[in-house]
Structures are given as C-alpha cells and as structure tokens.
Amino acid sequence: MSEEKIEVKETDMEDPQRDMVISVVREAQRLYNIDKDVAAFVKEELDKKFGATWHVICGKCFGSRVSYEMGHFILLKCNKVNVMIYKCGY
Amino acid sequence: MSNSNPSSSPDVSSQTSATQEEPKVKPRHLESRIMYTDYDTQWQKKITKWARVAVQMVFEKVVETENEFYQEVAASFKESLKSSSGDEKPKKWHVIVGNDFSVQADALKGTISFFAIGDVKFLIYTSPN
Numbered sequence: 715m716s717e718e719k720i721e722v723k724e725t726d727m728e729d730p731q732r733d734m735v736i737s738v739v740r741e742a743q744r745l746y747n748i749d750k751d752v753a754a755f756v757k758e759e760l761d762k763k764f765g766a767t768w769h770v771i772c773g774k775c776f777g778s779r780v781s782y783e784m785g786h787f788i789l790l791k792c793n794k795v796n797v798m799i800y801k802c803g804y
Numbered sequence: 805m806s807n808s809n810p811s812s813s814p815d816v817s818s819q820t821s822a823t824q825e826e827p828k829v830k831p832r833h834l835e836s837r838i839m840y841t842d843y844d845t846q847w848q849k850k851i852t853k854w855a856r857v858a859v860q861m862v863f864e865k866v867v868e869t870e871n872e873f874y875q876e877v878a879a880s881f882k883e884s885l886k887s888s889s890g891d892e893k894p895k896k897w898h899v900i901v902g903n904d905f906s907v908q909a910d911a912l913k914g915t916i917s918f919f920a921i922g923d924v925k926f927l928i929y930t931s932p933n
Contacts, residue, residue: 748906749905749906750906750908752906753906753907753908754908756908757908757909766910767909767910767931768909769898769907769908769909769910769931770907770908770909771900771905771906771907771909772905772906772907773902773904773905773906774904775870775871775874775902775903775904775905776871776874776900776901776902776903776904776905777871777872777873777874777875777876777877777878777879777900777901777902778874778875778878778898778899778900778901779875779878779879779881779882779897779898779899780897780898780899780900781896781897781898781931796871802896802898802931803896803910803931803932
C-alpha cells in the first residue's frame with residue numbers, strides 16, 4: 715500500500731519535530747476518514763509527545779489568523795485536506 | 805322669445821398609479837446565524853457586526869481563491885477583535901473562517917463563539933497567555 719503524499723506548505727518547526735508531526739498525521743490519515751477524528755487523534759498524540767497544548771484544524775476550505783508559539787507551527791496538505799497544527803497556551 | 809344655451813361640462817378624467825415599495829430584505833450572504841456562543845447578547849452582536857463588515861470588505865476586494873477569501877476575512881476580523889481589547893491585557897485570539905473545517909483545541913472557558921455570516925462560518929476563541 716502506497717503512503718499518502720503529504721506536502722508541507724508552511725512551517726517554522728525544526729526538522730525532527732516536523733518529521734514526528736508528519737508521521738502522526740500520516741498515522742491519523744491511515745486510521746480515520748473523517749476530518750474531526752483526524753484532528754482529535756493528532757491533537758491527542760502531540761499533547762502526549764510534546765506537551766500541551768496543541769491546536770489542530772483540518773478541512774478542505776478555510777482561512778485563519780491564530781496566535782502560536784514560535785517554532786511550533788506547520789501547515790500540511792494531504793489529499794486536498796489542509797491540516798494546520800500549532801502549539802499555544804499551557 | 806328666450807335664448808337658452810345648453811350647458812356642457814368638460815370631460816375630466818383622472819389617472820392614478822400606485823407604486824409598491826420593495827421590502828427591505830438583508831442580503832442572504834450577510835445573514836447571521838449563531839450556532840454556539842459563550843458571550844452575552846451585547847458582545848455577540850458586536851462580534852457578528854465585525855464579522856459581517858469583514859465579509860463585506862473582502863467581497864469588494866479581488867481575491868483569486870476561496871481560501872484566500874477566508875484568509876483575508878479572518879485577518880480583518882481578528883484586527884477588530886484585537887482593537888476591542890482596549891487597555892485590557894492582549895488576548896490570544898484564534899480565528900478560523902471557512903465552510904469546511906474541523907477543530908480540536910483547548911480554549912479558555914467562556915471564550916468560544918461559533919456562528920455564520922451567510923455561508924461563511926466563524927469559530928473564535930482565546931487561549932491562556
């Protein structure tokens with residue numbers, strides 16, 4: 715089974731964390747079909763691995779203006795679905 | 805001998821026309837719907853007004869894609885939220901705008917609002933500093 719292509723559209727993460735985040739997203743895409751389930755899985759995993767609190771937005775069509783910690787933002791595109799992930803708050 | 809002239813009255817016709825005023829209906833793309841809010845009525849009205857203004861402003865601009873439209877709306881709307889803080893400690897607002905998105909996040913208690921202006925959905929909340 716071929717892996718879904720994940721494109722990094724924007725990020726300020728360092729490579730190790732970025733790679734870990736991508737692997738979590740890939741796992742979520744493999745396990746779930748519904749965006750809200752993907753978002754829930756990714757958030758839970760990242761809170762465990764990197765500490766609270768992560769925000770995850772999944773969807774085909776949205777824009778945003780958010781506050782986030784430097785070095786903790788990434789915007790991915792996977793099969794027409796955008797996945798925006800960032801850390802903010804305790 | 806008497807001379808009498810028959811009296812004649814002019815034929816007077818009148819014409820009246822009535823014009824109907826068109827009902828003042830708000831454009832559908834600017835109608836608001838509140839799905840969920842933690843805010844009181846007064847504050848939610850302000851939020852909705854700022855969102856409507858943001859949508860109107862961006863409609864008048866030339867944007868190439870739908871995502872770009874939502875991005876511009878979010879930026880404009882967030883500026884309104886930030887400017888409303890006044891002397892208060894700046895809040896970390898999170899603004900998501902679109903018609904297809906799901907969110908998993910932690911928000912401060914009492915700061916969530918989810919509403920729509922036409923087909924454009926807005927989710928806003930703040931997080932701890």
